[in-house]
Amino acid sequence: MKNKNLVLLKTLLLSTSQRNIYKHTNDKKKKKRIVASAIGMLILYAMLIGFCVLMCIGYGITGLIDAAPEMCALVISLLSFGFTLFKTNGYLFNFKEYDMLMSLPFETRTVASCKFLYMYVKSLPWYLSISTAMLIGYGLFAHPGVVTYIIWMILSLCLPFIPMLIASFLGFLIARISAGFRKTKIVQTILTFVFIIFCFSLRFIIEAIFRNNKVEATLEKASELTGSAAKYYLPVSWFSNAIIKTDVISILLLLGVSALLFAVIFFVVGNSYRNINSALKSHAEYRSFRMSKQKRKSVIRSIAFKEFKRLTGSTVYMTNAAIGEILAVLLGLLMLFVGFDRVIGVVTQNAPVDTSVLRPAIPFILYFFIGMLATTACSPSLEGKNYWIMQSLPIEKKTIYQGKMLFNLYLTIPFMLFSTVCMCLSAKVPFADTILYLILGVVLCVFSTTRGCVCGIKHMRLDWENEVEVVKQGAAVTSYLLPNMFVVMILTVAVVILGMRMDHRLLTLILIVIAALLAFLSYLRALSLAKRR
């Protein structure tokens, strides 16, 4: 008899395997798209591996190679925890084939654990890339024995496992609490935001603890920072001890704790799995509707409203699309109440920086958060099986995408304006400059919207199994998000440097013109792509 866990896991993987689609489809365009996407992924893996090897070489040159295992464990743990927290609800709960799976003879805990293992296996290549690259770097400088290579590779499988289990359990708790409310999705989203913001601020809380203990100096060295982290998160030190000292107890602890945690968590999750899903998939009945006067909207505003309902109808989508806006507002408020100089001081570890030179970067700092994910990058693919609705209606294709773009503007611009005003007040930016920053912020939002739309239409994928595939892993989102993030980071630095050499207002004006031009070109490109769809 086949192991049911394996049967289900294998099927889950097969059902989203691009190789399987390639093998069985006759659609040549689809085949080309799959190959292009695979090449794109390989390039990303290569970039990641290259970056990690270089980081290890840096450690090697500065004589800190012994910190490499700790750094490797810490990076993988943080990434896996963060990414899992964003997508766990979409994978573990409220998935579309829930009815089909639950009607088959699977234990509820089998379904839940296989969904987790599926999420783990799908993200494993990323973490193994980091781990393998750092092993190469470590091998070049530390010259370890063969056993170390074997231990490193085996334990690398456990490194993302524990943080992913913890993040999944948090997701479970959020879903469990939300299930008791009538507006389950809204509560689930709010709780997810609270957890994410708490995790984001954890770094500062830990730093505050260090400061109180007057061990600020330890933060200055990366190796000592990871050492400190290892004290608080034991799997990091277990991994490091296993590699550097070939400590058998550490190896057993890492393997044992992973297995034990998995068994305990999925025993608990399995017990209320059906209950939670029933609550999340059910809708309270309202039978008190009375027909009243219905308002007429323009087609574009109607589409924008539909997009709003799509966003608020999905916890995964809402969490990922709105987190940037929430963080921007929090940052703005933090600056306003704590003070620009003090916040910058915390970030720069009180380095002697003239904070006024950072002013021109305000719109870019906020855009880093707000432009993190444009809904226009996901929404074309999120139409999924509903694609026919828009296609069969007498609406011009450009109108559909204009509606989608309008919604992203509704979502981003108010947050951008509010956070910019907060930051400008806090940084005591002159009124005229504030106006220019506001204009630049709005133009950046327009650019983010139109560029997102270009990526969204270009890499539209309607045959997804789970919306996480679109929101978190889709080619459209990746091709929008990664270049956008890197360019913004570079621009932030460039603007600060340029601001020291030229007039701030002139610089902002030039940036407004460039961003507006790029936004306009992206808009034209989006409309031309829309016509071909």
Place this chain on the structure above:
Amino acid sequence: MSEKVMLEIKNYSKAYGEGEKVVDDISLDVMSGDIYGFIGHNGAGKSTTIRAVVGVLDFNEGEILIDGHSVKDEPMECKKITAYIPDNPDLYENLTGIQYLNFVADVFDIGETEREERIKKYADLFEITDALGNPINAYSHGMKQKVAIISALIHDPKLMVLDEPFVGLDPKATFTLKEIMHEMCKKGTAIFFSTHVLDVAEKLCNKVAIIKHGKIIASGLMEELTEGHSLEETFLEADNEK
């Protein structure tokens, strides 16, 4: 063949959150060999009942037993002998038809020869054999429905629970499904299905229950319930009375 209660629903109620009950205290028995029709308006509570029967939906009030096993306490025992076809089957779209059927066969631990025979038999009957190598996302709604039906028949269930099984099927496939239902019924399988097509229910079922606003307003043997009238007339009459 001795009759045996295959599905027993006792005082089942379901409310979402703290809202009004969508199903209120319903009880019915489906015996082996029965073809039991479950009819009612849209939103009457048919799917809510069916989803609880197959163990998909959690419930607090009442008891549902399949072949004497409680759906709540012994879900695995129940699922092993039950087949479910949802109204809008969400299958794994990127698998081919045959990959999906093999997945279900693996879950029910069906031997290779047996699964080959059954898949071939039903795929031929539904004229879908040629398409089994294609990805499910290339199928029409009817073809997906056919794959869902074959997957439900693959383990020779004792109880079949079908939610609007005829929606999307072509006339030939509808006829084939009805024939299969008769054949299963003769072998002692109990069939419980919801439908809006009263003509089909009238010709196919020996028992029927009418549900309205979550309550059963009429149930029993088809002849006793209709008393010489058509099921449509009986349904409309019951609907107007209550």
